[in-house]
């Protein structure tokens with residue numbers, strides 16, 4: 001458990017052998033897109049590779065600006081089902097991030113887009129290399145970090161996105177890859 005009440009860490013949600021096998025399958029089967037994008041006429045390179053999968057009818061500005069929505073693969077559906085059963089919560093989308101090595105990263109942000117609603121509840125599964133997940137308070141100097149190893153499920157409670165920013169910092173020594181899946185519930189407008 002961490003000092004942060006709004007995070008819950010479940011180590012060995014998948015055991016080492018299962019995690020390794022899922023990591024390898026995702027690496028091979030995800031059909032990773034290029035990481036160069038053009039937004040509003042400007043080109044930029046994302047420091048990782050991403051795919052976005054959602055139920056039919058789900059639209060999310062972050063991904064729609066960058067990524068095409070894909071359907072669920074059998075493997076991603078199985079993982080979703082296991083996490084939903086464990087948390088007793090249903091998700092309708094997943095963002096899959098591949099950090100090819102320690103040079104790939106995600107900068108400081110909160111997952112608080114309007115489409116995630118007032119209370120964004122996010123479950124994040126790590127496979128492959130261990131990386132540091134850093135967080136810092138939006139208003140105070142409080143900060144901290146947790147090491148996320150393969151097979152760990154990190155649950156971000158809704159208030160985490162309200163109060164904290166998070167990032168996966170560069171780890172230049174690291175040569176191995178890591179895949180992270182963040183399961184989300186995009187609110188469908190009525």
Ligand SMILES: O=C(O)CCC(=O)C(=O)O
Nearest residue numbers: 095097106111168180182
């Ligand atoms: O890779 C991680 O653990 C975090 C990814 C993340 O923050 C995101 O996709 O929003």
Ligand SMILES: [Mn+2]
Nearest residue numbers: 109110111166
């Ligand atoms: Mn995030």
